[in-house]
Amino acid sequence: MTDPIEVTIDELGGKGDGIVYHNGQSLYVPYTLEGERARITPMGDRGELEEILSPSPMRADAICSLFQTCGGCAMQHMKPAAYGDWKRSLVQDALSSRGFEAVEIAPTVLTRPGGRRRAVLTARLINRRLLFGFHEARSTRIADIEHCPLLVPQLNALLPRLADYLPLFLTKKNEARVTLLHTMTGVDLALEDVKDLSKGQDYLKAVEMAEGLDLARLSANGEVLLERRAPLLQMGAAQVSPPAGAFVQADEAAEMAMAQLVLDCVGDAKRVIDLFCGSGTFALRMASKAQVWALEGEDAALRALEKAWRFGSHLKGIKMEKRDLFRRPVLAAEMKKFDALVFDPPRAGAKAQSEEIAKSKVPTVLAVSCNPGTLARDLRILVDGGYRIVSVTPVDQFLYSPHIECVAHLER
Template identity: 50%
Template sequence: MSAETVTIERLGSGGDGIAVGPGGPLYVPFTLPGETVAIARVKNHGTVMSTAIASPERVVPPCRHFGPDGKNGTCGGCSLQHASDTLYHAYKRELVVEALKMKGLTPTVAPLVIARPGERQRLVFTARRTEKALLLGFNQPSSHHIVDIEECPIGSPGIVSRLEAIRAIAAALATDSQSFRVTVLETLSGLDLAFEGVQKIGDRQRRAVTECVLSLRGIARVSHDGEILIEPQKPQIAFGGVLVSPPPGGFTQATKEAEEAMAALVLDHIGKAKRVADLFSGSGTFALRIASIARTHAVEGDEKALKALDHAARHAQGLKQVSVEKRDLFRRPLMATELKVFDAVVFDPPRAGAEEQCRELARSGVKKIAAVSCNPVTLARDLSILVAGGYRITAVTPIDQFLWSSHVEAVATLEK
């Protein structure tokens, strides 16, 4: 370990400040561009010891658990609470701009659709039983240490106000001192808790969880590794007014506000399309909204998510025809010949993107495409494939739903 003084030049893709020296980039968490700091250095990472010049864009973090001085350690849930809104919003938008530029794409990128505190309807906590208590929170960066949280400004009031109830259920389920995860989703009928990684659950834990949940209010379902342990109320979320009961631990957007913003962009783009394919459809975030205006074909590899979508569509009023298809689009994308019946295609893949599917889309005659992505790098790659196939990017909109992190969503629209 060596000590030195450095000046931060920019923020990196992970949210750390970056100083550039003879040995290449040096990553310094919790710093901002323009700051001069004394650091303790280990290889290409630095820990701030003191600050000689602070950025005027530095603000007081709103959470007591944030940063190197955070209560119970440095919570890894956020990385940029110390940045002003102006700097933070510009940084998020620039992540998309730079990813596109790396692929030679220079479309107009709209201002960031911002996220606000208290909007997160889905949070993933880490938990672990100790001799004294049940720890519930987020891991410290690059560590297995769990920062036990008492507040969380990004979480919805419906989740944050029930932290003790979530702890109680986790404590009833825990069988040893190994850490495990719980995804908490706020639904219209209560909290949906999906646990993963608890070892050797027996009848005693199942009874304890049942007794605990029945003594509480506002818990819709508790599951472990996809198995429902107790479900006092069927969890329900709404996609454009259509009620859906997602599978245990199933994917949903992190905030309702971002979901609505993305859906509005998609629906506006497809316009008066008569028949639309929604690829990587999940439980119907876009498909069930699209079905209010067009015949919709939803394609998804996760059978449980697809069943939830199909059930919702069958029991909803006023929708156009909705067909579903279970298909691994990574291994078996819809071919150009299959795509010719659609006026528009929407795709929202995991972080790996939709490379093979985009190669088929590029060969197709589909007039309009809406690409939704949680990874600017793979989005840029996929868009470059489509542009090479004759598509024109009409708009790119970055959308924030992971407040104070380095993750950003984007919706790109294309025409041929």
């Protein structure tokens, strides 16, 4: 076994680990900060933290007793101002890798603990014992939790009660995926990789759970079992009932910040394209002032958007279209007569779509992204096509993690 060594942390890496350059190799040491003196045990390319000998002035006390066990958080040990700067540096580094050295990155919009309304947890039975929580860091083991300081109070109140029911529905072989979403009308619960709950005694048990926990909606393996109330989220002047288990912005404050950035940049545009529109995070808000062409590849998301728009208050027209924008992007010729364009793709970005936008004459473009690397690639395409980056704003939707959202504003 390798003996512990004393090192000084040289810098922070992109995933939040401290990096030490030792004997010609890089060692990645979780839960350390730049400049700290630490005792570590080398293990391959990683260093197991044994003790902080000289803490950084940037160090903070963790807000959760499971920090360094639960893999949900990586950066609770960093003070907010320094943490915001680190998140901003992730965006700066990604842009620099594509040649954007002079682009000014706005200060990170930080969220607060207790605001996470959506969470995806894992449940598994081990010898009749339920493990329910998040995976441990770099492990398939599950950190059993009853409370997470990042979640909204309504979800935390539900966790221990939900744990009483879950063993009834789990199989012995699979981990179950448990997606919780707090909405205006109650919690939307979606279970995946569980028993078939659509009939017989298992269905009755599921209904009993939904009643006992006062769930708004319960789904299992992609099928809605019971909707006691439509789960509703406010998006501008409309209320959306998102598809069961579908992507929703995890933190309402972060969604509001991104939406306001988009609205401010779109300004008085009369005709707007919203690509990868989902259930209408931006489209429904922009429709208060503009005609919107909203495109999305998922039927269920578009149905949710259409219903919200029809029952919204004083909204202008939204033309909705199902289209796989990776295989069939909107062409530059189709973008004529539009004043602004918003695109919010998955983590893979939107290379083919960006190439078409770069050929267009749309005056204002908003790129929203959860991946600085693919965002930088897509911005490079747009800038090479004649656009100019006006601003880039990081939004810390996933608190204490290496993930960061961005809103980039470009003009031609």
